[in-house]
Amino acid sequence: MPNPPSQSASATHVTRINSAGTSDTYLTFGGCNYLGLAHHPQVIAAAQAALTTFGLSTSASRQTTGNAQPHSDLESALANFTGFDDALLVPDGYTANLAALQGLAAIGINHAVIDARAHASLKDAANLAQMTIHTYDHLDPSHAHQILDTLDAPAVVLTDAVFTTDGDLAPLQELLESIGKHILLIDDCHGFTVLGNQGRGTANHFNLSHPNLMMTTTLVKGLGSAGGVVLGSPNLVAASRDHSTAYICTTPASPALAAAASTALNLLTSKPSIHAQLLDNINNTGAMLRYHGIQTHNHPTPIFAFTLGDETDMLRIEHALLEQHIILPLMQYPNGPAPTYFRLSINASHTKAHIDQLDQALTNALKAQPA
Ligand SMILES: Cc1ncc(COP(=O)(O)O)c(C=O)c1O
Known part of the structure; x- marks a missing residue:
């Protein structure tokens, strides 16, 4: 109800x-308006200004005519803020997980090793990307590694960085240790803007950076706007950009929301x-x-x-x-x-x-x- x-x-x-x-x-x-920015006057003013310039919607995929300057600006700002090399903006956080996994599946990663209590969007994404799913015990990196050791093919390990329901932190350092040919994808919807240096996210909190580390997040929570993003090494983000229907066949969040998110990000660092x-x-x-x-x-x-x-x-x-x-x-x-x-x-x-x-x-x- x-x-x-x-x-x-x-x-x-x-x-x-x-x-x-x-x-x-x-x-x-x-709710998850962690910084209160959904109601900040400067964030609202940024959305209003972009509404006047761009209208309510681009009404087209970014791959066709739906790409607006606030979308590209936000991608650069997000990559810069989080310390990842590249960023791809998609309509929302749910779609970000799908875009990331469709991209990985397209480059031959077909196994997903997932925390038993991961957010439903990660599991749905692995299913929709037609990956074989292996579940490890909640917060148990040794179980995840045991499963990885049984696989000949590369896999993606999937976990919330901060668990949605109870705020627990995933053992990211241990998961990333000896990741080898595999990828670690963290859904940082609840750590981004909260943890790390001025809210740079959970990877920053643990001081982690690795070419096989990817992150997704939503812009609805800490930034108080809407949209989702896939972050990672250029080749991994390019796989989503080039191959995922979750990106190619969807219309992005309104340019007004992208402009609002950029302003929110600015406030986070400037105040x-x-x-x-x-x-x-x-x-x-x-x-x-x-x-x-x-x-x-x-x-x-x-x-x-x-x-x-x-x-x-x-x-x-x-x-x-x-x-x-x-x-x-x-x-x-x-x-x-x-x-x-x-x-x-x-x-x-x-x-x-x-x-x-x-x-x-x-x-x-x-x-x-x-x-
Ligand atoms: C961990 C996690 N992943 C993904 C999502 C989906 O994000 P969005 O609401 O932007 O689709 C949520 C939000 O509910 C979430 O909590």
Whole structure:
């Protein structure tokens, strides 16, 4: 069941129509607008200016007439920021995984070795690229290497860099060690803009660079825009550009969204306080949850997943928080840490007062639990 539609939204609040037909405002801890940039005035102004120059859509594949200057500019900026040699912009993060794997399949890589809890888009991409899929135990690089050792042909190892559902970090160093003829493709949708030097991503966080390392990410989360990107060595990115129907046969995100993403990226580097605030909020939120006896990871990632009792208890807590005008999403999302769990996300626009408000509301909600 989808949530009731929001009537308006900022980086921290949404309004919804209540049963009396009037609107209520909620403080929200959902979504992935990690830097709050989807609502930054400069990002919105960049989109508005590009709308005037380019219209709403190029209405054509980039391979034909749909390539606009903001798309090319964004590709260069993304490669430069992340430290990869080349970048290919595609419509979204889901398509980025498909474009990457179609490209690899076209150059003879037909085995995918995938983390058991990888994002569904990686598994779908491997299936659609007609790869043979081998699954390794979650976060277990030695199991991944055991599987690689049994393969004669080159393979691609697939993992989220930061896991969508619970914010855990993949063991990228160990996965990349002795990668040999194989490729490591990391989906960094949740590490890009968050981890590493000023948000350069999880590969940067671990100080990794390798010709066989590829990265995909979305522009909807940390950059608050839309679009997806495949990053890597020139030959690997060229394979996607030249061979993937996910790139060749799709229309890119609007030039307005590409211009907005470039402006967001600029803000990330030119205003270090935005990223610093996110890291501060992550620390404060982790400490607040631990004060309530809630176990959290120790990574500097803005996603906190946890259960509180059984499903009935959690529904009651979710409701008690809603009554205090707080949205803490209760999830049933594929490959999560439990069938039903809370997924709290914090962003750079949240203030200490917002975290305190959640703290107080949680105290009330947990107190209201039947013995
Ligand atoms: C890990 C991961 N990969 C891919 C995607 C897909 O990105 P997009 O929403 O841009 O298609 C998501 C987003 O939901 C994600 O969390």
